[in-house]
Amino acid sequence: MIIENAAVKGLKSELAHLDKVAGNLGFVRWQWEYTRATYDYKMEDQANREDYYLRINCRAIEGKLEQPHAVLVLEDAYIGRATFPHGLDYESAIPDKILNESKQKITELKQQLG
Numbered sequence: 001m002i003i004e005n006a007a008v009k010g011l012k013s014e015l016a017h018l019d020k021v022a023g024n025l026g027f028v029r030w031q032w033e034y035t036r037a038t039y040d041y042k043m044e045d046q047a048n049r050e051d052y053y054l055r056i057n058c059r060a061i062e063g064k065l066e067q068p069h070a071v072l073v074l075e076d077a078y079i080g081r082a083t084f085p086h087g088l089d090y091e092s093a094i095p096d097k098i099l100n101e102s103k104q105k106i107t108e109l110k111q112q113l114g
Contacts, residue, residue, distance in 0.1 A: 014072075
């Protein structure tokens with residue numbers, strides 16, 4: 001599920017700063033290649049015994065990843081339910097608790113990057 005109107009979409013940050021801020025909020029820079037990366041935040045729904053991930057896509061607009069001063073722009077934010085062994089299911093319904101936690105985490109990220 002794409003989070004429409006995500007407050008971080010379009011923000012720019014140097015890689016080192018984004019790694020630090022996102023890491024302090026519990027995000028992990030996971031998938032990455034020369035110009036693209038994702039930051040994932042894991043949420044657990046204890047009631048349903050399901051794991052969900054808030055994923056924010058980024059791409060380098062100056063430099064390449066692994067250069068601390070590379071500038072990244074944040075793109076879409078998604079929520080997906082973890083499925084083993086296939087990855088994330090972006091089509092599943094998202095519990096309100098998980099959706100609210102995701103929106104709060106996006107707000108915190110925006111505030112700290114601002």
